[in-house]
Amino acid sequence: MGSPHRQHVSSLVPSNPRILTAVLLAVAVVNSATLGYDSSVMNGLLILPSYTEYFHLTDATIGLNNAAVWIGEIIATPIMQIIPDRYGRKKAILIATGITIVGIILQASAQSIAMFVVGRMIIGAGACLSNVSAPPLLGELLPPRSRSFMLGLFFSCFYVGSLLSAVINYGSQNIQSTWSWRLPSLLQLLPSVVAAIFLPFIPESPRWLIVHGEEAHAQEVLAIMNGDEDLDKAAVAAQEIRLVIANEETAYPRNAWREILSGPANRRRLLLLVVFGAMINTLGNFIVSFYLSKILDQAGIQETYKQTQINIILSCWSFAIAILGSFMLDIMGRRLQTLVGLSGMIITLYMIGGLIKHYGESTDTSGIYGTLAVIFLFQGFYAFSITPMTSLYPTEICQYKLRTAGTAIFRLLDSGCGLMASFAMSFAMSDLG
Template sequence: MGLFYNIFIASFVSIGSFLFGGIISSVLTFGRFQGYFGFDEASNLAGAVVSTFTGGCFFGAMGAGWMNDRIGRKRSIQIGAAFALWGCAMQAGANNFACLLIGRIVAGLAIGILSMTVPLYNTEIAPPKIRGFLVGLAQQLIGIGFIVANWVGYGSQYLDSNTQWRMPLGLQLVPAALLLIGTQFLPYSPRWLLEVGRDEEARQVVYQLHGVKTLDVSEAAEEEFLKMHDSIKAELLTRSRNVADLFATRAMRRRTLVACGVQIFGQFTGINVINYFGPQMYQTLGLDAGKTLLVQGIYGAVGPITNFFFIIFILDRVGRKKPLLLGSGINIVTFSALSAIVASFPPGEGTTNLVAQRAGIAMIFLTSIFFSLSFGPVSWVLASEVFPTGVRSMGTSLATCCNWAFNVLFSQVSPIAMKNIGWKFYILFVCLNAFDFIVILLFFPETKGKTLEDMAVVFGDEVNARQVLDEHKYADDLSQKHEIEHV
C-alpha cells in the first residue's frame, strides 16, 4: 500500500506539465494560426511565442523557491495550477498577438513554479531506494504530454477554422484543473512540516507514506522520521535563508554547481530545440508539411516509452552519473551525423535523397531515446536531491532557473539559426555535449541509494545532527542554570 501511494502521489502532481510544452510545436505550423497572427514559423515572432513562455518559466521558478519555504510544496503546486488555468485560457481565447504573448508568459510562470516544485515534492516524499523512479515520473508525464500534444496537433491540422489552433491550446485547461483540485487531497511534504514546527503532523505523513495507519507498529517508519527530524532540526539552528549560503562552503558550492550544471547540460543536449522546432528540422531534411507533423507525432512516443523502462528498471540500479555520460556521448555522435547530412543534402536545391533523409530522422529519434535514458529523468532527480533541507527549495529554484534561462536562449535563437546558418547550428551541440561529458566525468558524484540526510557524506561535509542538537540543548540548559544562579 505504501509503495502504491507513493507512486500515485508522484504521478498525480506531475500532470501539470501535461501538454504545456509540446503543443506549440504543432500550432506554429498551422496556416490558420499563422494567418490569424500574421507570421510564419521561421520568423522572429515564432521565436517570441516560444521564448516568452520559457521566459515566464524562468521567473516562475525564481519565485517558487521563496514560495515553497513560505507556504509549502503542496500550496505552491496549487498556485502553479491556478496560473496555468489563467494563462491557457488567455491563449485559447486570444484575439490579438499581445493577448497570446501575455497568455504564454502567465502559463510560463505556472510551469516555472511546477517544474521546480514537483521534483522537490516528489524528492521529499520518496523512499531512497526508489527516489530516481518517483522523481523520474515527472519526466514520464512530460513525455506523455508531448505524445498527446503531437497527435492532437496532427489531427487538428485538418480543421478548417480557428478551432484548428484554439482547441489544442484550450485542452491544456484540463490537466491544470485536475491538478488544482486534486492536490488538495495529497499530504504535505513531511520535511517541510518539520521545518515549520508541525512535527506530529510530519510523523503521521511519514507513517502514511509507509502504508502504516497506527504510529506504533513500524520501526522503519519511526526510524526514518527520527533521522529526518534530527537532521532538519540541526540545520534550522544555523539556517539563514540567504542565497549566499549556496556558495558558503566548498561542499555547498559543489552541490550548487552540480545541480545547476545538470540542468544546463540538459538544455545543451538540444532536446528542446527538437521538441519546439521539430517540424522545421524535418523540413530541412526535405519532408513536406503533412509528413513533418506525422513524424513529429511518432517521435513524441519514442522518448516516453524509453523513459518508462529506464526509470523502472535501470535508474535506481546504475545511478545518476553513468547515464549522464552515456547521453552526452551519444549526442556528440547524433548531432555530428545530423549536421553532416544537412550539409551534404541542403534543402531547397532540388536534391532528394531518401536514405539521407531517413538517416537524419533516425539521428533525431536517437537523440530523444538517449535523452530519456539520461538527462530527461536524471537532471530533475539530481538537482533536487543534492541539497540539505535548509536550502533545498532555494537551491532547486536556482537550478531550475538555470534550466529555463538556457531554454529561453535556445528557443529564441533556434529558428533564426536554422534559417540562416543551417547545418552549422548543429555543430554547436556537438561541442556543448563534449563539454558536458568532460565536466560530468571529472566533477559529478554518484548519489544513488542515499537518503537526503546522507548527502552530507557524499559531498564531504558530514555533520552529526544528534551531536549538534545535544550541544544546542546543553547550551540552553547551561544558560538557564546561569539565569537561576543569578536570581
C-alpha cells in the same frame, strides 16, 4: 497503537502505501505532462498554416512566442523558493495550477501577438512553480527504495504531455478555422485540472510539517507512508527527521540563498546546479523540441500531415526511452548514464547536420528517412539520460533547507538558456539553409 483515528490527514488519502505510491505517480505524471504539453504544443502549432498565417509570424515573432514561457519562468524565479517553503508543497502546486489555467485561457483566446505572449509568460510562471514544488514533495514522501525511479520518472512523463499535444494537433489540423490552433491551446487545461483533482488524495511533506511545528500531522503522514499507521514507529521516524533538520540548521543557520554560497560543499552544489541547468537546453535538443517542423523541412519532409505523424511517433519513442532511463538510474549510476547520453548526442547531432546537408534538397527517400532515423536516435539519447536526471538531480544533491532554493537556481539557468535558444534558433534555422 494501530490504525489510529486520523486527526490531521484527510480521509481521502489512501491508507495502503502501494495505492498511495500509485497516486503519487499519477501526480508526477500530470504535473510533468503539463510541461511536456506546453513544449510540444508550440512545436505542433508551428506546423499549422492557420496559426502562422493568423499571427503573420516572422523569425522574430516565432522566437518571441517560444521564448515567452522562459521569460515567465525567469520573472517568477524570485518567488519560487518562498511559496513552497512558506505555504507548503501541496498549496504551491495548487497555486501553480491556478496560474497555469489563467495563462492557458489567455493563450487560447489570443487576438494578437501581445495577448498570446502574455498568456505564454503566465504559463511559464505556473509551470516553473509546479516544477519547483512537485519534485521536493515526491522526494520527501517516497521511501528511498523507489525515490530515484519516481523522481526520474517525474520529468520522463514530460513526454506524456508531449504525446497528448501531438495527437490533438494531428486531429485538429483539418479544422477550417482558427480553432485548429485554439483547440490544442485550450486543451492544455487537461493536465492542470487533473493535477488539481489529485491533490486532495496526497499528504503534505512530513519534513515541511516538522519544520513548521506540525509534528502530530507529520507523524500521521509517516505512519501512513509506512503502511501500518503505527504512531509509535512514526514518532521515531519523525524524531530522526527532526534531528537531521536541526543539524542542518546548526550547520547552515542563515537564509537559504546565503547558505548556498557558503562553504566548499554548498558552493560545489551550486556549481553542479548551474552547469546542469545550463546544459538542459543547450545540448541540441532544443531544435527537436521547438523547431521540429523547420528541421523536417530542411530534411526534405515538408507535408503537414507527415510532420504531425512524426511528432506523435517521436513523442511515443521518447517516452518509452525515458522510462527505461528512469529504471537504469540506480543500475548504471547518474554519472555514467549522463556521459553515455552526452556521447550519443554529440555523435548523432553531427550526423544529423551532415545528412541534412547531403540529402535535404535531394529526392533520395532512403537518405531522407535515414536522416529522420538519426533524429530519433538523438532524441533517444537525450530521453535516456538527461530527461530522468532533470527532476532527480537538483532534488537529490540539496539537503532540505537548500532544496527549493537550489531547484529555483537550476530552473533559472534552464530558463535563461531556453530564452537564449528560443531567439537564436529561430533565426539560425532560417539562415542555415
